[in-house]
Amino acid sequence: MPCDHHHHCAKEAWQFAEDLCAQKGYRFTDSRRQVFDVLISSHKALTAKEVMKKINNGQPPITYRALEFLTQVGLAHHIASINAYVGCAHHHQEGHVAEFLICTNCHEVEEVDLSSQLSALMVHAKASNFKPQETYVEMTGLCGTCQDS
Amino acid sequence: MPCDHHHHCAKEAWQFAEDLCAQKGYRFTDSRRQVFDVLISSHKALTAKEVMKKINNGQPPITYRALEFLTQVGLAHHIASINAYVGCAHHHQEGHVAEFLICTNCHEVEEVDLSSQLSALMVHAKASNFKPQETYVEMTGLCGTCQDS
DNA sequence: GCTGCAATTGTTAAAAATTAACAATTGCAA
DNA sequence: TTGCAATTGTTAATTTTTAACAATTGCAGC
Known part of the structure; x- marks a missing residue:
């Protein structure tokens, strides 16, 4: 059951993301934050297009790059079967499935x-x-x- | 380990496909046969584009329709993670995974x-x-x- | 054999999704 | 403060998928 208190969730998620990027030496830049914000504010999987719409119509390359980054770092997952993305702020072990x-x-x-x-x-x-x-x-x-x- | 004797494989696969379509009352038409042939002649997953190229540059709608048909009937599987298709001629139980x-x-x-x-x-x-x-x-x-x- | 209808195909073109290319900018280390 | 790697901004192309609709086919019922 997804948690239904997004404010709480979101706060922890942000802390997690900050820490993760800092620890790994990745830049948690504005555009990345924006996309992460959109994803983490929803438990739904969002297509790249949906993400773009929510970010005052961000240009495709920026959004795709941010999605790729978040996915690689583990702050988002690509849901291949519906070609969409979902935010994630769980700590995953190496080789986690x-x-x-x-x-x-x-x-x-x-x-x-x-x-x-x-x-x-x-x-x-x-x-x-x-x-x-x-x-x-x-x-x-x-x-x-x-x-x- | 995939079987490496395609001739044998292919023969059985065709029989299976014929029977399946006949039994379910689906038309196993030319374009569907062509796409099935392309898929089943390979153990590799092929993208829609790759399939089209192999069929003297078949037009997209025809190929996509055939792929959709084969997938629904169970003669192909859609591999979402790489957006490609692979032929299949196994009998699957209902709810098979x-x-x-x-x-x-x-x-x-x-x-x-x-x-x-x-x-x-x-x-x-x-x-x-x-x-x-x-x-x-x-x-x-x-x-x-x-x-x- | 005809007739009519549903399923399928053929064709053109559009829409949607993703990526390329490259210039401009930023953050940080030497 | 300079230089370099990482990131962004921007334009436009490419790739992938679908829409729309006319033409054809296969077959059931007459």
């Missing part, structure tokens, strides 16, 4: 940790001598709210 | 069944009262061959 539950109606996204089940996904990679880079575990469907509407 | 191991270098794709591990992915959906539609389990990385090159 999350499962995303994506409502196709409202695009609300719930992120759940898969660490304990990860070995089940890895076993095939291991058996095939496959060296993993990125893992996407995405489930589209209808969230509880949207099932009733 | 596969894991795709996708080489980011050569785009070879291995499909493995996740049935036995599926409950691990579903447990969170259940707990969240989330009604699943599509499940994507994709792992990008380097296949054995590409690790050495």
Whole structure:
């Protein structure tokens, strides 16, 4: 269940983002902050276009660059199945894998940790001598709210 | 390990496709056959553009429609993480979930069944009262061959 | 065999999404 | 304070996907 007190969430998220960038020596610049703000202010996955609209029509390159940055740093996740992005301010271990539950109606996204089940996904990679880079575990469907509407 | 005797593979795949379409009452038309042929002749995931190129530069709408058809029928899978398609001629149970191991270098794709591990992915959906539609389990990385090159 | 209808295709063109290229600016270290 | 790497601003192109609609096809019912 996503937390519903965005003010609280947001504050911690910002602190987390600040710390992460500082610690890793990345510049948490204005445009990056703006995009992060848009994403983190919503639990929904937003397309690049939606992000742009929310930032007084920011130019595509700026937005795409910020999205790429945030994704690489771990402050956002790319949801490939619907080609959208969702903010994230959890600390992830190296090799962390999350499962995303994506409502196709409202695009609300719930992120759940898969660490304990990860070995089940890895076993095939291991058996095939496959060296993993990125893992996407995405489930589209209808969230509880949207099932009733 | 993908089978390496495409002739044998292909023959069975065609039979499977014919039967599937006949049984479900779908028309296995020329353009659909062409796209299926392109996909099934390769274990690699191909982008829509790559498919088009292989079909004496087929027009986009025709290719996209065929890809959509094949995906819906189950004769192809959409690999969201790299926005590409891979042919498939396995019989899938209702609610079947596969894991795709996708080489980011050569785009070879291995499909493995996740049935036995599926409950691990579903447990969170259940707990969240989330009604699943599509499940994507994709792992990008380097296949054995590409690790050495 | 015709007729009519639904499914599919062919074609043109538009819309949407992403990236290239390069000049201007910024932040910081030497 | 100079120089360099990182980042941004800007324009425009490229790539990807879809819309719209006319033409065709396959087939069921007469």
